[in-house]
Amino acid sequence: MKAPGWVERFLVMALPALLGAGVFAVAFAHIVELAVWAGQPAWSAVLLACTGEAMAVAAILEIRHRQYHGGSLVMPVIVLVAAVVFSGACNLAAALADRDPVTGRLAGEPGVWRPTMAVWVVVAFGCVAGLKATRSHTAAVEQVAPAAVEVAPVPERTPEPVTAPAPPPAPEPPAAGTGATSRGSGRHVLAELVAKLPADDPRSERQLAADLAPVAGLAPSTARRYLGDLRKTVAA
Incomplete structure (x- = not known):
């Protein structure tokens, strides 16, 4: 039209x-x-x-x-x-x-x-x-929907994972033919292994003796006794 x-x-x-x-x-x-x-x-x-x-x-x-x-x-x-x-x-x-x-x-x-x-x-x-x-003084008010308020999303705080301390590096086995099977050399090797350990090593004396005894060519009980002597020496 x-x-x-x-x-x-x-x-x-x-x-x-x-x-x-x-x-x-x-x-x-x-x-x-x-x-x-x-x-x-x-x-x-x-x-x-x-x-x-x-x-x-x-x-x-x-x-x-x-x-x-x-x-x-x-x-x-x-x-x-x-x-x-x-x-x-x-x-x-x-x-x-x-x-x-x-x-x-x-x-x-x-x-x-x-x-x-x-x-x-x-x-x-x-x-x-x-x-x-007779005039009504109430003006017609348009019903306006309240504006949506944008709320910034609150980032969720995820707990940080607790990581276990890294295990100490495996001690190097003594070179072949060094006579690590003798008691004197075994004690020397055990002392070198202990010296390489970190100061905050979480293992107990029994655990250290069990872990280091095969490397030093010693029995666990002997290695434990040597560890006790080494700690007494260091404490003195």
Whole structure:
């Protein structure tokens, strides 16, 4: 479907405004004439002529406001209907009343229009004040979902693995033919092996004797005795 051109858009906006201006002009002239005929001064007649259209505009704006923000439309509709009825009644009265054949002005007794014009300004003020008094001041608030707060992931603290101390390097076996099988050379080899061990070696004396005895060519009990002698020597 083709979009409306600028001429159509202009007419859509201009025609209601022109129609409203024409209706206001006609109603204004009739109400001024009727108010002067009902005994109102000229300045009061002009103000009375403006009340009807002003009430209608205020009611339309209030209806739009309440449709957007929420609220009862009863009072704005009542004010709009009252303004239309007042303007229409004035137009009909001006058209149906007797006129002076010479001047063309309204003639005869205004009757009920005299008190009506006297009190209408108060009625108009009460209607507009009612629009303001019945307006809900609680604006419609859009329900906005709370924004998701990005939380930085907390890194998990994994316990560090406890590693067992590395076993000491295996002592080098004595070279072949060195006579490691003799008791003196065996004790010497055992002393060299012990000297190469780290100071924090976790093995007990029994374990050391069992591990080093085959290398030194000694019996475990002999190696254990030699280890005891070596430790006594070092302690002394």
